[in-house]
Amino acid sequence: MPEAPSGSPAVDRREFRRALGHFPTGVTIVTTQHQGQLAGMTANSFASVSLDPPLVLWSIDKNSHSLPVFEQADCFAINVLAADQLDLASRFARSGADKFAGLPWQPGVGGAPCLPGVSATFECRKRSMIDAGDHFILLGEVERYARADRDPLLFAHGRFGLAVDYPVLVSGGADATAASPATDRPTMLGLLWDAFTGMSHAFQEERDALGLVSVSQGRVLSLIERYPGAEADFIARKAAVSPQGLEEAVRALASSGFLAIGPDGSWGLTPKGRDHVTLRRQRAAAIEASQLKAFTAAELETTCRVLRALGGG
Ligand SMILES: Cc1cc2nc3c(=O)[nH]c(=O)nc-3n(C[C@H](O)[C@H](O)[C@H](O)COP(=O)(O)O)c2cc1C
Incomplete structure (x- = not known):
């Protein structure tokens, strides 16, 4: 076993950054406006x-292009992103170009843009800006808040994720009947979670034994192979990683x-990369075949139909 980094x-x-990434957070877009100039950035330091x-507080990188506007403005708005707002998180995690182009928003306290479809909003008056190493901490007093019945987007290990209830509470545990009073079977989400963790655990053991790359690196490698020439944004979204994670x-x-990596910055799999993807797919298929061998073709077909429908396709 390789020694754990410390x-x-x-x-x-x-x-060090990787270790910090073990602490999961939500994802916000912090926005502001000063004399008609808009600024906004994806931030998880909230x-x-x-x-x-x-x-409330959040911190801003001293190299951020938005810094001058945040320095001059008296107010800012914290837009807590909902689970289906991954595109917005990526859009505001990039410098340059007008991030607000074509985006509907409402002016909040001090004119700071409040975005639609978010999980919660905190409109703040800036209290102080504290010098903290390569960042400034912005402390704000919340003048108005709003919350919606939308699950938040999460961020951990450099990847975007979704909030899922702890499995014991949604399936099989002492509270199972309380979680699904209308029926004595556990909830579908709980069953899916148990199936997912059970199936991927077996593959993880195999992955470690074969020295295969991590889950997210494996996903990135397979996607680059499957979509040659695709934009970085597309790969990041499909792999559910941040631009920096990618x-x-x-x-x-x-x-x-x-x-x-080509001279023009394009990516391509090396022969070793192709072999790796092939081996990974073969091993995943072999493990899956062994996990599913107890089921009949009809059972598998029905299960696939249900899962496809639940997945929206
Ligand atoms: C999930 C996530 C969280 C981030 N959190 C912060 C943060 O808290 N503070 C910060 O300064 N930058 C953070 N960033 C990086 C900025 O969003 C990024 O540097 C952005 O390009 C800044 O835009 P600007 O240079 O136009 O101001 C984060 C990026 C991601 C993907």
């Missing part, structure tokens, strides 16, 4: 600080010899 952040910043008075995965895959 040490001083000064020695390996990338590993945290609640105090209920009385109602204070960059890290590509760098790691290139340095292990699975990907070649």
Whole structure:
């Protein structure tokens, strides 16, 4: 077993960042407006600080292009993204171009843009801006909030994710009947979760034994193989990783010899990368075949039909 990375952040910043990524967060777009100039950026540094008075904070990179507008503006709005707003998270995680182009929004306190379809909004008056290393911490007093019945988008390990109830509560546990009072079977979501974790656990053991790359790197590699020439955004969205997570995965895959990066920045699988994808698919198919061998063709067909319908296709 390789030794788990540990040490001083000064020695390996990338590993330090990775360790920080073990703390899951939500995803926000913080927006502001000063003299008609709009600014907004994806941020997961948001945290609640105090209920009385109602204070929240987030931090902004000193290299951010939006910094001058946030410095001058008196207010900002925290837009907590909903699970189906991955596209917005990616759009506001990039510098440059007008991020608000074609986007409907409402002016909140101090004119800060409030975005539609979000899970919650906190409209804040800026209290202070605290110098903190390569970031500034912005402390704000919440003047108005709104919340909607929408699940939030999550972020952990450099990847976007969804909130799923702890499985014991939705299937089979002591509270199973309370969770689904109309029937004595556990909820479908609980069954899907158990099936997913059970099936992927077997593959993970095999992955570790064969020295295959991590789940997200494997996904990125397969997608680059399946969609040659696709835009980075497309690959990031399909693999459910952030632009930065994609960059890290590509760098790691290139340095292990699975990907070649062309002079124009394009990616392509090396022969080693192709072999890896083939091996991965073969092993996944073999494990799946063994997991499903107890079922009849008719049972599998019905299950596939139900799962496809639940997945929207
Ligand atoms: C999930 C996620 C969370 C982020 N959180 C922050 C943050 O808290 N503070 C920050 O300065 N940048 C954060 N970023 C990076 C900015 O969104 C990114 O640098 C953006 O391009 C800044 O835009 P700007 O340069 O136009 O201001 C985050 C990016 C992602 C994908």
